[in-house]
Amino acid sequence: MSNENELVYKSVRFSAVVSIVLGIIAVTVGLVSGVMLLISAGRLMKAKSRIMF
Numbered sequence: 001m002s003n004e005n006e007l008v009y010k011s012v013r014f015s016a017v018v019s020i021v022l023g024i025i026a027v028t029v030g031l032v033s034g035v036m037l038l039i040s041a042g043r044l045m046k047a048k049s050r051i052m053f
Contacts, residue, residue, distance in 0.1 A: 044051075
């Protein structure tokens with residue numbers, strides 16, 4: 001019984017670590033893409049007088 005409990009504990013711990021890592025990666029990607037969108041929008045706003053449709 002102890003071996004089964006240890007196996008369950010290890011699998012739960014592994015899934016928790018993976019979830020935390022994926023969460024950190026998702027937040028980082030979100031922040032980076034947000035900053036890139038802001039920079040791109042700023043460049044477009046700065047150059048809007050030169051854009052002709």
